Amino acid sequence: MNWKEIRQNFPITQDKTYLMNASIAGQHKSVIEEGQKWLNDISLHAALLEERYFELVVQSHDTVSAFLNVPRESVTITANTGHNMGILASLLKKYSSKRKVLASKVEFPSSLLPYLHQGFEIDEVETKKDIIDFEEFIGKINKEHAAVIISHVQFQSGQRAPLLEISKKCQELDVPLIINGTQSIGAFDLDLSKVKCFGYSASTHKWLGAGLGCAVLYINPENFKASDLPFVGWTSVKEPWLLLNNDPDLREEVNAAQTGTLPFVMIAMLVQAMKVVNQVGIENISARIIELSDLLHSKLKELDFDIISNRDEDQKTGIINFQHPTMCSELIVEKLKEENVYINKRRTSLRASIHYFNNEEDIDALIKALNQLIN
Numbered sequence: 001m002n003w004k005e006i007r008q009n010f011p012i013t014q015d016k017t018y019l020m021n022a023s024i025a026g027q028h029k030s031v032i033e034e035g036q037k038w039l040n041d042i043s044l045h046a047a048l049l050e051e052r053y054f055e056l057v058v059q060s061h062d063t064v065s066a067f068l069n070v071p072r073e074s075v076t077i078t079a080n081t082g083h084n085m086g087i088l089a090s091l092l093k094k095y096s097s098k099r100k101v102l103a104s105k106v107e108f109p110s111s112l113l114p115y116l117h118q119g120f121e122i123d124e125v126e127t128k129k130d131i132i133d134f135e136e137f138i139g140k141i142n143k144e145h146a147a148v149i150i151s152h153v154q155f156q157s158g159q160r161a162p163l164l165e166i167s168k169k170c171q172e173l174d175v176p177l178i179i180n181g182t183q184s185i186g187a188f189d190l191d192l193s194k195v196k197c198f199g200y201s202a203s204t205h206k207w208l209g210a211g212l213g214c215a216v217l218y219i220n221p222e223n224f225k226a227s228d229l230p231f232v233g234w235t236s237v238k239e240p241w242l243l244l245n246n247d248p249d250l251r252e253e254v255n256a257a258q259t260g261t262l263p264f265v266m267i268a269m270l271v272q273a274m275k276v277v278n279q280v281g282i283e284n285i286s287a288r289i290i291e292l293s294d295l296l297h298s299k300l301k302e303l304d305f306d307i308i309s310n311r312d313e314d315q316k317t318g319i320i321n322f323q324h325p326t327m328c329s330e331l332i333v334e335k336l337k338e339e340n341v342y343i344n345k346r347r348t349s350l351r352a353s354i355h356y357f358n359n360e361e362d363i364d365a366l367i368k369a370l371n372q373l374i375n
């Protein structure tokens with residue numbers, strides 16, 4: 001792969017060392033151009049293009065379903081993962097009479113707050129220094145659980161879950177599995193035809209680089225009933241343009257969860273972002289992410305930082321979570337900004353997140369700036 005040439009397509013790389021891709025990833029030029037084109041068309045032609053907006057939605061479901069390798073009837077696009085988890089929590093409540101979900105304590109709040117809000121209890125799996133012991137996690141799954149909830153990749157430590165094994169155990173015990181794919185979509189492959197689950201949500205502004213304000217939702221058709229949805233709107237019905245106010249004749253597909261007008265500009269960007277990933281190849285993307293994050297990991301080890309992320313072969317990702325034994329993370333982030341180097345502080349520690357369009361010079365810039373700071 002010509003990584004140098006590929007990098008040129010990401011404007012964010014041109015004037016700074018940007019290592020905040022787990023927060024909001026840099027966008028490919030073609031994604032930005034697609035957004036600008038749609039914004040322009042909508043401003044200039046508004047309702048004259050109405051049909052195209054709805055064609056775009058249909059096309060987006062084809063793209064998303066191919067990306068996740070599931071039937072098109074099982075996916076839709078909404079605003080965010082909190083919203084999607086709210087839908088899944090509400091469906092789960094009707095599907096099961098059990099009220100305890102198994103999850104680790106390090107999950108991002110969008111994964112769990114919607115379940116607490118709907119009256120579920122969290123059966124919390126302890127971690128050791130923010131790292132999940134997956135053998136222990138899988139061992140804790142039992143028939144009393146209404147569901148198991150897990151991120152494919154943890155937002156803070158970057159730890160990648162063995163989803164196939166978790167899914168197998170869930171199937172053995174007939175416990176629904178719910179996946180938050182926000183920190184993996186666009187970086188690591190997930191074939192939902194192999195990893196059987198009840199539902200999946202992924203916000204698309206992170207590794208997918210699709211811009212802010214969209215999340216894909218998959219619901220397993222075997223456990224989906226549109227009449228169980230917690231809310232519906234005028235586009236949830238089979239014939240929306242009849243504009244009727246009688247008993248809603250809901251679509252049977254998951255896109256019945258689409259309640260009305262959508263952020264079409266963002267959806268167009270999302271479709272283009274998935275095309276970019278397909279062009280570069282998800283396996284190539286993952287390999288480059290691992291190559292660069294391995295490099296950062298080996299250089300960080302030589303400095304006086306505690307590395308929290310585990311780097312087991314099958315669990316490592318582009319997120320490296322670390323902290324200085326004495327210096328406050330907030331101060332470090334601020335000082336790095338003065339050197340034009342950008343990483344996140346998450347909870348009390350530091351998070352550098354490396355994408356395939358970063359390069360060795362980005363890693364050197366971070367190491368050099370950290371070295372200056374601590375010496």
Ligand SMILES: Cc1ncc(COP(=O)(O)O)c(C=O)c1O
Nearest residue numbers: 080081082108110155182183203
């Ligand atoms: C694992 C994970 N899920 C979800 C989100 C975002 O959730 P939402 O789409 O609800 O804003 C984040 C980060 O912002 C995240 O790291």
